[in-house]
Amino acid sequence: MANKLSDGNNLIETLPSISVDCVIFGYDENKLKVLVRREFIPYNGEVHEEWKLPGNHVRKNEDIDHTASRILKEQTGLENIFVKQFMVFSDPDRLKRNAYDYEWVKPRLADERVITVGFYSLINVSDVDNSTLIEVANWADAYEIKDLMFDHNDIFDEAFKKLRYDLLHEPLVFELLPEKFTLTQMQKLYEAIFNTTYDKRNYRRKVNKMAYLIPLDEIQTGVSHKPARLYSFDRDIYENTRTERFDFRV
């Protein structure tokens, strides 16, 4: 029942009625971004530029986390990146909200209907070789997302909600921080994602209670101000000391 579908230049067997769409959050100079892809859609004789989230079909023998990791690799070149499913979008007409978009996507489908699983992911924009994706993709400001194709605005909104929730309950920040980081870098990251500001002293009091945040015997170099102490995240300590109702709130 799996179908041969064109996936790039290869014929690969995929499941006909399930796809994965990825909301790839990128952190770049204290701003939260989202990766969107440009498509050119024929439209009443003209061609319109439209944007969508990256997605792909699920292959016959992979689980959906693998599909999501594959999309991450295709879009960013990065591997072993954290991906997390957050919601299934199953409106039978979800691809038909705009007739031209549907005409465009129809030849790529094995069925007239596709249920999609939404994933989100977190990367450092500086880890990506952005020269390779600049033509078809764009890092859009997470707080100014334009109209996307299909139900992709819904998918983005749900991803953002889930991201914020998860950040308060799991050590996700560290996916976006370098190996060694300063407390201010960590604070700025929270501020970008929650679109707010925190009091520095209260913030530090809170994070200083986190036993898995290890102060290193190392400080920043090359900054023209008092260099900050570097910290690292100790996942072992986190795993061993986490409690049922963990709280990353800052």
Add this chain to the structure above:
Amino acid sequence: MANKLSDGNNLIETLPSISVDCVIFGYDENKLKVLVRREFIPYNGEVHEEWKLPGNHVRKNEDIDHTASRILKEQTGLENIFVKQFMVFSDPDRLKRNAYDYEWVKPRLADERVITVGFYSLINVSDVDNSTLIEVANWADAYEIKDLMFDHNDIFDEAFKKLRYDLLHEPLVFELLPEKFTLTQMQKLYEAIFNTTYDKRNYRRKVNKMAYLIPLDEIQTGVSHKPARLYSFDRDIYENTRTERFDFRV
């Protein structure tokens, strides 16, 4: 690409590679229960009794919430019941963990692999006409779930985690309480679901702050002790006063 599959006695077009499985939580005399179905599995010449969660295929033109509601109706006879998706289970071998189980399920599948969306739901066991389901289904104690078929123990575990989280952040308790209820009924319900006990005074102080909990001019009748005041849940007030970071913790 949709497939004609036998659904009971009717041929109904369904999507080949997606199903919905439901964890139906039932509240019964201060105990939390889960609905499981009995199946007889041929096993080395014998027939074994096994248990699984109720599930079904997704029809060609329905969204998955409709599939879940349909399963609820089939299993309990109840309609307009709250259902909520919580996770997708997509291990390509999820149906093959036990060879006999797979042999049993294979003829019911359009593909050798099915990705399933987990839903949970909440009902009052007393609302169900249990005489009709007694032969094939059973209300199992949520704290003593036996081995289930396929990956259904994983599905149950995730459902229970999500139920507990959602109960603290959404007004789900009221799905399980009658229209008019006492504060003690509400407390017992939390205690059953979180498997704990609360201090009555602290509990009441907390819930008395909830503006959407309306004390009625009505008290219990027919109890051989001081009758308790009845309360009702006002969804309008809840919707109008809910804030970003709502907290149902008690």
Add this chain to the structure above:
DNA sequence: ACAAAAGTGTTTTGGGTACACCCATGT
């Protein structure tokens, strides 16, 4: 009268929040 659950206040403790100044470094 007694059994059974309803209903009610106070104290202690810890966390959240608001707030301002000196320090170390590069230029």
Add this chain to the structure above:
DNA sequence: ACATGGGTGTACCCAAAACACTTTTGT
């Protein structure tokens, strides 16, 4: 010397948690 971000402590308020007795009804 100055600009820049790093780093620190205190006071107030409120919510969480621990804890025991009186009230009302049915039998």
